[in-house]
Amino acid sequence: MTRTRRSLALLGILTGLMVATSLPASASFSAATAVSTSINTLVVAAPTNVVGGLACAPTSTMSLTWTASTSPRVSGYLVSVYFSDGFVQTVQLASTATSWSKTIAEYNVTAYSIQYSVTTQTTINWVKESARTGSFQC
Numbered sequence: 001m002t003r004t005r006r007s008l009a010l011l012g013i014l015t016g017l018m019v020a021t022s023l024p025a026s027a028s029f030s031a032a033t034a035v036s037t038s039i040n041t042l043v044v045a046a047p048t049n050v051v052g053g054l055a056c057a058p059t060s061t062m063s064l065t066w067t068a069s070t071s072p073r074v075s076g077y078l079v080s081v082y083f084s085d086g087f088v089q090t091v092q093l094a095s096t097a098t099s100w101s102k103t104i105a106e107y108n109v110t111a112y113s114i115q116y117s118v119t120t121q122t123t124i125n126w127v128k129e130s131a132r133t134g135s136f137q138c
Contacts, residue, residue, distance in 0.1 A: 052133035113137040
């Protein structure tokens with residue numbers, strides 16, 4: 001009798017396995033989650049209120065003032081002096097600078113006109129140059 005019960009039990013288990021494995025699997029998920037993604041980028045702002053000047057003889061002096069950039073991570077400013085013959089003179093300044101001046105040979109400002117610009121530099125090597133000033137000449 002025990003042998004018959006075991007055989008019937010085994011037959012039932014095998015039949016159950018065959019039926020279960022022949023059915024397609026199914027699952028349903030009802031949970032949903034909304035995900036928002038955003039990418040923050042650094043926008044570099046050029047210095048504003050860039051005002052150039054040129055004092056002529058007896059000592060010629062170039063000068064420039066500006067309002068500091070509002071960008072984060074400013075590492076410095078690059079002042080550029082554009083001469084009308086195509087030459088560009090640049091001067092590296094600290095991140096706290098808001099003005100610059102330099103004497104210049106009178107010949108250079110009587111023979112050529114000059115314009116200025118200031119470039120914001122950041123710690124991640126992104127830059128933004130201001131518009132050029134008007135022309136100056138002695």
